[in-house]
Amino acid sequence: MTVTLGQYPSARPPRVALVGECMIEMRAEPDALYTQTFGGDTLNAAVYLSRLSAGSAMVTDYITAIGADxxxxxxxxxxxxxxxGDQHVRVIKDALPGLYFIQTDEQGERRFVYWRGEAAARRVFDGPDADALLQALAGYDYVYLSGISLAILTPGGRERLMDALRQARQAGTRIVFDNNYRPHLWPDTQTARQVYSDMLRLTDLALIxxxxxxxxxxxxxxxxxxQAYAGFGVGEVALKCGAAPCVIQCAAGRFEVPAERVPRIVDTTAAGDSFSAAYLACRLQGGPPQLAARWGHQLAARVVQHQGALIPVAAMPSLHMPSFSSVAEA
Structure with missing residues (x-):
């Protein structure tokens, strides 16, 4: 079953849940010291989505597990x-958050070193204490998650999440999936392919x-x-290709949207996450896919000119939504 991506504004502002892991971020500075902050692919997307919907009544919630530290x-x-929002955040008292270090080269390309094996987010959907979180998914209009969201879970927790997503989608929730494939998080390639294939069969918007x-x-x-994604039943695909144009496939056709020129790249951390957040923010506010991709490129271009995953609020680009007499459903 293919379900088209709904568009806001509608009868009421949408409720969006993002599922994943927030970690402690340690960012290398030129003086050999480190700056400590927080980040994680879906958390980065949640923050940027919230910023881009500020002033609206859109609900942006994060679903994860953390410690009590x-x-x-x-x-x-x-x-x-x-x-x-953090109303569906689970606290596991005997666990801690994951940790990662960012190191960047002269071209701004980043290298990550992780400590996440015992992180609380791995167990977010394990045991009876997870039941409320899994049931809550059906109360959202959109659920956003990534390949990393799936990879970090225990096999049992992942299976429970997939079952909950199937039930939520049958109830009308639409699923947004960012592929973010990290081979080292999976036991083998075949397992990852199977999980991704199962996930794509539930996906309405794929950010790839x-x-x-x-x-x-x-x-x-x-x-x-x-062709493969059409076979999975994905209704809308935004294919991110770095500095090359983004390619969009949707019911209205296929389009290419050129990337923004960036004078100097400082740090590519969260470039893809910010693109995805801006794309979704635009679509949920009534924008067509081509405009959504332009929003994605503009925000990503700004993000890569700053260090770390989350840029200062003052550095956010001004993204405008034109007045549409009618917006074509894609």
Whole structure:
């Protein structure tokens, strides 16, 4: 079953849940010191989505598990300060958040070093204490998650999440999936392919990094990818290709949207996450896919000119929504 992506404004503002993991981020500075903050692919997307919907009544919630330590308390306060709801955050008292270090080269390309094996988010959907979180998914209009969201879970927790997503989608929830394939998080490629294939059969909007899908599925070209996704039943695909144009496949056709020129790249951390957040923010506010891709490129271009995953609010680009007499459903 293919379900088209709904568009806001509608009868009421949408409720969006993002599922994943927030970690402690340590960012290398030129003086050999490190700056400590927080980040994670779906958390980055949640923050940028919240910022881009500020002033509207859209609900942006984060679903995860954290510990009871001071870092967990601080990251949860950051979400609240950014307008990201935490009503469905599970606290596992004997666990801690994951940790990662960012190192960047002279071209701004980043290298990550992770400590996440015992992170609380791995167990977010394990045991009876997860029942309320899983049931809550059907109360949202949109659920956003990534390949990393799936990879970090225990096998049992992942199966429970997939079952809950199936039930939520049958009840009308639409699913947004960012592929974010990280081979080292999976036991083997075949397991990852099976999980991704199952996930794509539930997906309404896919936000795909080309290099990641080449690594996972081995697609020879864009046409092979789009044919495969049509077979999965994905109604809308935004294919992110780095500095090359984004390619969109939807009911209205196929479009290319050029990327923004960036004078100097400082740090590519969260480039894809910010693109995805801006794309979704535009679509949920009534924008067509081409405009959504332009929003994505503009925000990503600004993000890569700053260090770290989350840029200062003052550095956010001004993204405008034209007045449409009618917006074509894609």
């Amino acid at each position: 001071s870092f967990s308390v601080a990251m949860r306060q950051l979400w609240r300060d950014e307008g990201v 990094t080309w290099e990641d899908d080449v690594a996972l599925f081995g697609y020879a070209d864009h046409e092979a990818l789009f």
